[in-house]
Amino acid sequence: MTADETELKTLMLASQRGDAAAYRALLAKLAPRLRGYYKRRLTGVGRSADEAEDLVQETLIAIHLKRQTYDPGALFTPWLHAIARYKLIDFLRSNRMSRMDVPIDDHHDLMAADDHASAEGTHDMTKLLDRLPKRTRQAIEAVKLEGNSVAETAARYGMSESNVKISIHRGLKALAALIGRDSSG
């Protein structure tokens, strides 16, 4: 058993118990692995590596919504690989490619390399953002999407800096709830 497997499984078990810090650490470790995996697979079938980021995000959301399906009696990386591969095949199929185009791989491919070149996904956040209260939406748009500082945002909307931070925090929580509802419904 690799060190990866042991470490990720420990984090996953803690995440299933509701440990938010372990969960954040787990997702943060998985994102670059998934990115590397999807970029390799997408370029392997002649598609642009730019599409990888959407798949990374979709897979992270799937991991979130389906985290109760991980059986602690089993290894973690094959579970993760099965989800990653399922989402890849699903993506290619909806883009009219056959699963025959996807080479046989296994969970070692997934663990092969990290890719930290995080990019923007095109997941349609604007629609979800519209469903948040106005102040929350403005704060998230200004800081998280446009990249302004908290101080600039506070000045622009006449809010205190701590209010901006609280709005962002609450907004992200609400967004995650909306993502969950949309994907499972």
Add this chain to the structure above:
Amino acid sequence: MKTDDLVEALSARAAPVDFREVGRRIALAATSGLIVAAVAILIGLGPRSGLATAGAWAFLCVKVAFAAGIAATAAIYLSKLSRPGGAPRHEIWFVVLPFLAIMGLALVSLGTAPASHWSRMVAGDAWLECLVSIPVIAVVPFALTMWAVRQAAPTDLRRAGAFAGLVAGGISAIAYALHCTDDSLPFVAVWYGGTIIVCTLAGALLGPRLLRW
């Protein structure tokens, strides 16, 4: 949106989850499916007659044991198929065992009877009723089981759909046994076995469409 922000958003919602939920949902779906199927059979077709004799009881038990054996082993296998990565292939044999057992018993029963009785032993009185009832009654258990599987995360949708069909077919056959008066092992092997396989094939066809997540 940036992936890092998504990670933040998701980890803000790290509510505890129970990995046993997958199996519990499937068990709940199968149990409620069985209740619906049994009530439908008892109200729609009525309970079987002839239960005053020990022979009729024995046949009722054989039919229920065969169908329940399939439903239970298929449900256990299905709860593994409902997790990403699926289930070990060799465990499929547990599900095949009830079929092999009933076919073996049917052959022994045919072998010990004169050949002139064979067609009557296979066709029984109500093969058509059996052929129609089991797949029709299986619809509700199938819908409930598929709903339970959808809440989980199957990655082989065709196989998961097939096993959901097998569970539903087995449940429906348990219910039909409460009505069925064709007390012959070859009848059970051919018509119960056959209709359960039809349910399995229907599940395999519908799986990729209904189970996508």
